[in-house]
Amino acid sequence: MANHKSAIKRIRSNESKRVLNKYQHKTARNAARKLREIKDRQEAETLFPTVVTMLDKLAKKNIIHKNKAANLKSGLQIHINKL
Numbered sequence: 001m002a003n004h005k006s007a008i009k010r011i012r013s014n015e016s017k018r019v020l021n022k023y024q025h026k027t028a029r030n031a032a033r034k035l036r037e038i039k040d041r042q043e044a045e046t047l048f049p050t051v052v053t054m055l056d057k058l059a060k061k062n063i064i065h066k067n068k069a070a071n072l073k074s075g076l077q078i079h080i081n082k083l
Contacts, residue, residue, distance in 0.1 A: 021063050028054040035076055041083040048080060 002008050031051045038044045052073055059069035 021061070024054070025058060025063050028058055032072060032076060036079055039083070041080065044080045044083060048076060051076060 002011060028051070031047070031054055035044060035047050035051050038047065055064070055069040055072055058064045059066040
C-alpha cells in the first residue's frame, strides 16, 4: 500500500481514468462492429463519421495507437466502398 498522500490520490485517479478509458474503448469497438454488420450503404455512411470521431479521440488520448486508429478507419472505409 502507498504511504504518501499523493501516491494514494494517484491510485484513486488512475483507477477512475482506467474505467473511463475502458468504457470509451469498448464503445468505439462496438460502434465499429455495428458499422461492419450494416448492409445498407446510406446507413453506413451516416454512422461512419461518428465512429471515426471516436477512434480519433482514442488515438489522441493514447488509449489506442494512432496507426491502429488509421488502420481501423481505413478498413471501415473499404467496407463502405464495397457496399
